């Protein structure tokens with residue numbers, strides 16, 4: 466299997482720099498005329514898959530919105546992942562997992578082992594038990610061509626007090642995470658498989674992103690207030706490796722498939738304009 470970095474690079478070149486989240490908020494279900502139940506969840510996810518699965522580079526189901534319906538929600542997550550694969554988009558499951566290493570190994574086999582029912586191309590992970598505790602994820606990702614996106618500077622305002630705090634050597638916590646991930650991606654061509662999550666809302670990061678050599682997932686666009694133009698100030702010279710991510714902004718255009726597609730196309734074109742200027 467080719468590495469996730471190679472597959473992501475190709476998907477973005479073919480389909481454009483865009484990740485769209487599947488976040489079936491109760492408010493969105495209501496807006497789409499769907500019930501806030503398992504049937505509504507299934508129809509919502511299926512509509513997004515059918516409208517965008519053959520068009521958008523990366524689709525990011527938000528696990529929480531499936532988990533809240535228990536085992537039936539997880540069954541829908543499984544089938545959503547399978548349908549997305551069939552349509553050719555890369556699947557990034559937003560689960561933000563992290564734990565002691567021995568448990569991280571179990572999370573890794575849940576999501577990054579091809580024999581698992583919820584096997585995906587990449588997952589999000591939290592480094593706050595130490596980046597090293599995520600090693601089993603990095604290892605399994607490398608073995609099976611998967612990817613991991615590690616939180617560095619999250620899009621929510623509460624993140625800064627932890628992530629911009631300074632360690633003994635003067636670097637911010639975010640920079641420590643960034644530097645450890647950069648080591649894992651060193652030498653990869655055209656892009657490493659271990660990404661970072663840096664919100665489009667965070668303003669100037671004060672971080673050195675020059676050696677990351679991996680994808681930078683940028684949530685916070687649209688509903689959280691950031692615009693494509695904000696990406697320039699956040700990422701500077703690292704813009705070419707940014708993967709902009711929208712959920713509610715695109716989903717809010719539904720449920721008509723043509724309207725979802727038009728919203729995704731608008732997002733790609735806004736972001737392409739900014740990323741191309743780098």
Ligand SMILES: O=c1ccn([C@@H]2O[C@H](COP(=O)(O)O)[C@@H](O)[C@H]2O)c(=O)[nH]1
Nearest residue numbers: 527619620664684685688689711712713
């Ligand atoms: O720093 C982060 C990390 C992850 N997210 C997730 O992205 C989407 C954002 O949804 P919008 O509707 O576009 O606001 C959501 O699933 C978050 O959990 C993030 O927002 N920020």
